[in-house]
Amino acid sequence: MLAALARLLLDAVAPRRCAGCEAVSDPSICPNCAAAMSALPIPGVRRMRQGSAFAGFEFVEPVRAALHRGKYGGDRRALQELAAMTANRLSGPRLFTPEAVVALPLGPRRRRQRGYNQAEVIATVIAEARDVPVLENLARIRNTRPQTGRDEATRRDNVAGAFAWTGSALGGAYLWLVDDVLTTGATAGAAAAVLAHAGASLVDVVVVAAVS
Numbered sequence: 001m002l003a004a005l006a007r008l009l010l011d012a013v014a015p016r017r018c019a020g021c022e023a024v025s026d027p028s029i030c031p032n033c034a035a036a037m038s039a040l041p042i043p044g045v046r047r048m049r050q051g052s053a054f055a056g057f058e059f060v061e062p063v064r065a066a067l068h069r070g071k072y073g074g075d076r077r078a079l080q081e082l083a084a085m086t087a088n089r090l091s092g093p094r095l096f097t098p099e100a101v102v103a104l105p106l107g108p109r110r111r112r113q114r115g116y117n118q119a120e121v122i123a124t125v126i127a128e129a130r131d132v133p134v135l136e137n138l139a140r141i142r143n144t145r146p147q148t149g150r151d152e153a154t155r156r157d158n159v160a161g162a163f164a165w166t167g168s169a170l171g172g173a174y175l176w177l178v179d180d181v182l183t184t185g186a187t188a189g190a191a192a193a194v195l196a197h198a199g200a201s202l203v204d205v206v207v208v209a210a211v212s
């Protein structure tokens, strides 16, 4: 009740805006942006060391803007909408349903600053779409420096030893490792290697957008 009232007051002062184009819009992604996103091609599958990487979208507008607002602007609704679209676009015979989904963890400091982990928000929606659990035992044990602007070898060094599995052995499980954006794949690759070491037989990476 109070939350609904606060929402009404907030809408009167600052109406909701589309995360993709900033047009006034009640849905977090307006119909124009949703149509533009639907028209984008689905990126090809990228081979990774522990499996393959599947992306719902290329990292282009208006997906880029919507992801940015979901990650840095506190707009969890936009992330949930993008995740639902990704799950929808990746439904099909080429991607089997995993036994569980794991979100790429944020370091504790960054998680505190942001209040949530964007990968967890996305992973929750994707896991619900496939009716499988989210496992929360992948930890980031070392804060890494931002990957932006580093070459691939430096990125790999930067994330080596950054993750640890804190759960029981994975017993040959097929998992999806979920994140918002895939760039070189160094971070996801390091996390997938930890899951494989913990016993996963196959780890496919599933992201909303891939930088080509």
Ligand SMILES: [Zn+2]
Pocket (backbone or CB within 6 Å): 018, 019, 020, 021, 022, 023, 029, 030, 031, 032, 033, 034, 062
């Ligand atoms: Zn829009």
